[in-house]
Amino acid sequence: MTDIMDNTCTYTPLVSVIVPVYNAAQTLERCVEGILAQSFSDFELILVDDGSTDASGAICAAYSDADSRVVVVSQPNKGVSAARNAGLDRARGRYVAFCDSDDTVKDYWLSSMVAVAEKAGMIVCGYNILRPGEHEWTQETLGHTEIFTDDDVLLETLLGKRLFQFIWNKLFKMSLIRESGLKFDESFTIFEDEYFVLGYIRLVHRVICIPECGYNYWCPPDFMKKYDFGIDSFQSVVERIYEIVKDVPGRLHLPSVVYWYKVALGRYVSSHTYRQSAGYLQFAKRLADTFNDGPMSHLSVRILPPRLLYWLLRAKSI
DSSP, X not given: OOEEEOSOTXXXXXXXXXXXXXXXXXXXXXXXXXXXXXXXXXXXXXEEEXXXXXXXXXXXXXXXXXXXXXXXXXXXXXXXXXXXXXXHHHOOSSEEEEOOTTOEEOXXXXXXXXXXXXXXXXXXXXXXXXXXXXXXXXXXOOSSXXXXXXXXXXXXXXXXXXXXXXXXXXXXXXXXXXXXXXXXOTTOSSSHHHHHHHHHHTTOSOEEEEEEEEEXXXXXXXXXXXXXXXXXXXXXXXXXXXXXXXXXXXXXXXXXXXXXXXXXXXXXXTTSOHHHHHHHHHHHHHHHHHHOSSTTTTHHHHHSOHHHHHHHHHHHHO
C-alpha cells in the first residue's frame, strides 16, 4: 500500500522532480535544500520514502509541512525502480526530472533544461562528479549545445562522454512516458537508468545536450564493489541498444559498452562454471565484434576461444 502526504491537490507544476529515498538521513537534507533553492520555482518535489528505517521519513514529512511544493509518497521497501515508478504515478508536471537522495544540484539545474525544453523530446545536461578519494569535482560535459536527430550519433557521442547512462541529468516529457506506458523495470538492481533512457529515446525525434553542469554526482565509495553488475540486466540493456541501432559490426564505436559487459562477465564467471558461462561469453564476443573502435580494441575478447577467455576472466576476477 502506498500513502501520500499531499499539500497541493489543485497545483499543476511545469516540472515534477522525483527523489527516491531509502535510509538517506545523512544526505537527504543537503539534497532537498538544493532542489528547493532552484532559481526556477514552478515545480513539485516528490519524495518517495521506500520503506526507510532511519529518520528519512521524518525528514520528508518535515519538508512537506514546511513547503507546499513537497509531496511525500510512502511505501514498503521495493527498491529504487519501484520508488521511481511510484513517483511517476503521482507526478503532475508536464516534464519530469530525477535526483538521487545522496546527490546535490546547482540552483540552475532545472532552469538550464527548462529553457530549451520546447525544442526537443529530451534534454541532457552535463554534471559534476566527485570520485572516491578525490577532493575536487570533475565536469562531464560536451562543452557546447548540440542537437541530435540520429540515434547512432546520439549513442556514440553521449555514451562516449558518459552523459547518456544516467537518469538524473535529463528532462523528460511526462506525456510521452504516460502514452507509451514506459516504466522502470523493477527487476533491475543496476543499469535501470540506462534501460529506461534507451526505452525513452525510441519515443523522441530530437535530443538537445546543453553544456551546463547543474547536477552534482557524489560517486559512492567502493563503487566497483558495491554493485553486483548483474549480467542479465546489462544484457537486457545491450539488447535494447541492438533494437535501436541493429547488429552491424563497425557501424557504431561503443567500446564502453563492451567494457562494462566484461566487468559484469568477470563477476559472473568467478562463481559459475564454463558451461553456465558459455552463452555470456559468446555474447561478449558478439559485442566486441560489433562495437570495437579499432583493431586492438578488446582484442582478447574478439580472438580468444571462449574457454580460454573464461579462464582469463576468472583469473582476473579472483
